[in-house]
Amino acid sequence: MALPLEAWRIAAEPYYQPAGNEVTLFEAAYARRLPMLLKGPTGCGKTRFVEHMAWRLQRPLVTVACNDDLGASDLVGRWLLDAEGTRWQDGPLTLAARFGAICYLDEVVEARADTTVVIHPLTDTRRMLPLSARNELLRAHPDFALVVSYNPGPSTREMKASTRQRFCALAFNTPSPEIETAIVARESGVEVGCAADIVAFGVRTRRLQGHGLDDGASTRMLVRAGALVAQGLSLRDACRMALVDALTDDDGTRQALEAALDASF
Amino acid sequence: MGAAMPSEGLTMRAVAANATASVARRTLHEPLQRYLRTLWSVVPALDDAEQGPFIVGQTIHLPAHRPAADRAGAWRWYRASAAHAAGHLAYSPPVFDGRGLGPIARALLGLLEDARVEALACRELPGLRRLWVPLHTATPLDGDGFEALLLRLARGLIDSGYDDPHPWVQKGRRLFFVEAETQVLALRRPEPAAVDDLAALPRVGPPDRQAAARLVCRVR
Numbered sequence: 001m002a003l004p005l006e007a008w009r010i011a012a013e014p015y016y017q018p019a020g021n022e023v024t025l026f027e028a029a030y031a032r033r034l035p036m037l038l039k040g041p042t043g044c045g046k047t048r049f050v051e052h053m054a055w056r057l058q059r060p061l062v063t064v065a066c067n068d069d070l071g072a073s074d075l076v077g078r079w080l081l082d083a084e085g086t087r088w089q090d091g092p093l094t095l096a097a098r099f100g101a102i103c104y105l106d107e108v109v110e111a112r113a114d115t116t117v118v119i120h121p122l123t124d125t126r127r128m129l130p131l132s133a134r135n136e137l138l139r140a141h142p143d144f145a146l147v148v149s150y151n152p153g154p155s156t157r158e159m160k161a162s163t164r165q166r167f168c169a170l171a172f173n174t175p176s177p178e179i180e181t182a183i184v185a186r187e188s189g190v191e192v193g194c195a196a197d198i199v200a201f202g203v204r205t206r207r208l209q210g211h212g213l214d215d216g217a218s219t220r221m222l223v224r225a226g227a228l229v230a231q232g233l234s235l236r237d238a239c240r241m242a243l244v245d246a247l248t249d250d251d252g253t254r255q256a257l258e259a260a261l262d263a264s265f
Numbered sequence: 266m267g268a269a270m271p272s273e274g275l276t277m278r279a280v281a282a283n284a285t286a287s288v289a290r291r292t293l294h295e296p297l298q299r300y301l302r303t304l305w306s307v308v309p310a311l312d313d314a315e316q317g318p319f320i321v322g323q324t325i326h327l328p329a330h331r332p333a334a335d336r337a338g339a340w341r342w343y344r345a346s347a348a349h350a351a352g353h354l355a356y357s358p359p360v361f362d363g364r365g366l367g368p369i370a371r372a373l374l375g376l377l378e379d380a381r382v383e384a385l386a387c388r389e390l391p392g393l394r395r396l397w398v399p400l401h402t403a404t405p406l407d408g409d410g411f412e413a414l415l416l417r418l419a420r421g422l423i424d425s426g427y428d429d430p431h432p433w434v435q436k437g438r439r440l441f442f443v444e445a446e447t448q449v450l451a452l453r454r455p456e457p458a459a460v461d462d463l464a465a466l467p468r469v470g471p472p473d474r475q476a477a478a479r480l481v482c483r484v485r
Contacts, residue, residue, distance in 0.1 A: 252296045263348070
C-alpha cells in the first residue's frame with residue numbers, strides 16, 4: 001500500500017539558483033514550523049524555490065492554485081456521495097496537515113478572504129484544523145508547514161492584516177543579470193552568450209514598467225525565449241513570440257518593443 | 266548626426282521628391298519615447314523643430330513632419346534620429362568646451378564625437394548599425410570638397426563595408442579606430458595635435474568656412 005502523499009514527493013532536485021541566503025532563512029523558519037509568505041514579481045522563481053526546498057527537506061509538497069472561486073471546502077474537504085454511500089474526502093490543506101506535507105497556497109490573495117481564514121488555526125501555536133463537517137479537530141502533523149505566495153502590485157488584492165501578520169516573509173526580486181543568465185542557459189539549454197543577449201533584452205522591457213507595461217519580462221518568459229531558440233528559432237523570432245507579443249496588446253508599446261528588439265540584435 | 270546632415274539633406278530632398286505625404290512626429294511621440302526608454306533608460310523630452318535633430322539640455326528636437334513615402338519609413342527615420350540624439354545623452358559629456366576652436370576644428374570634433382557615440386551604441390545595441398548606415402550615403406562621386414570629405418569620413422567611421430580611396434578619409438579611420446579596432450578615439454578636450462593632424466586637409470581650394478559652420482555639431 002502506498003504511503004500517503006507519495007505522489008506529492010519531488011523525486012529529482014528542482015534546479016534553483018539562490019540570489020542570497022533565502023535557503024538558509026527558509027530552513028530556519030521550517031525548523032520552527034513557522035508559516036512562510038513568499039512575495040515577488042510573477043515568474044521570478046517563488047514556486048521553483050518552494051519545490052526546491054520541499055525536495056531539500058524531503059517533504060511532500062501539496063500545491064493549491066488559489067482563485068476567486070476557491071471555497072473553504074475546496075481546501076478543507078467535503079463529503080462525497082458514491083455507490084457505497086457517503087465518504088469524507090480530505091482537501092489539500094487537510095491532507096498536508098494530516099500527513100506532514102508542506103502545503104503551498106500559490107497566489108493566496110486571489111482567494112476570497114472568507115476562504116483564507118480557514119488557515120488561521122494552523123498558523124499559530126494551536127496548529128490545528130477544525131473539520132466541523134465531520135466533527136473532527138485535526139492536530140497538524142509535526143512535519144506540516146504552510147507556505148503562501150503572491151505578487152505585490154498596484155492591481156493586486158490586499159491581504160487581510162489578521163492573515164498577513166501570521167507569516168514570516170521572504171521578498172523575491174528579479175535575479176541579477178548574471179544569475180538570470182545562468183538560469184536561462186540552464187533551463188532552456190542555450191549557450192551562455194545567447195542567454196545573456198536574451199536577458200539584456202529582458203532588462204530593456206522592464207524599463208517600461210509603469211510606462212506602457214505593468215511588468216517587464218519575467219525570468220520565466222526569458223527561459224521560454226531561450227527554449228524557442230534552442231528549438232531552432234532565431235533570437236528575434238523567439239523574443240518576439242515569448243516576450244514582445246506576450247507582454248502587450250497596446251500598439252504604441254508594441255511598436256516601441258519591436259523597435260528595441262530590432263536595435264538589440 | 267551633425268556631420269551627416271548635409272548628406273541627409275540630400276536624402277531628405279530625394280525622399281521629399283518621391284513622397285506623397287508626410288508623417289507628423291507627434292503621431293509617433295509615445296512609441297518614440299518608450300523606445301528611447303528601453304534603449305538606455307534615458308527619458309528625454311521630445312519637441313518639434315523646423316530642422317533637426319538637435320539637443321538642447323535634455324530635450325531632443327526633431328522635425329515636426331517627415332516627408333516619407335510611407336509611415337514605416339518615417340518611423341525608421343525618427344527612430345534613427347532620436348536614437349542618435351539619445352546616444353549623446355547616454356555617452357557624451359554634458360558640455361564639450363569648444364572655446365578657441367575654429368569652425369573646421371569644431372566640425373571635426375563634432376564628427377568624431379558623433380562617430381564615437383555611434384560606435385559605443387552599436388557595441389551595446391548592434392541592431393542600431395542597420396538603422397544608421399543607410400543614412401550615410403556620401404561617396405567619392407560627391408567630390409573632394411571639405412563638406413563632402415567630412416561626410417565620406419563619417420560614413421567610413423560607421424560603415425565597415427565602405428572603403429573610401431581618399432587618403433584623408435583613410436587617415437581619419439586610422440586615427441579613430443585604435444587598439445586593433447577594439448577601441449575608438451575619445452577626445453574629452455580639444456587636443457590640438459590630433460585635431461590639427463586630421464584638420465590638415467589636402468589643398469582643394471579656399472577653406473570652406475561656411476561649410477564648416479553648417480556642420481558644427483552641438484558643442485555646448
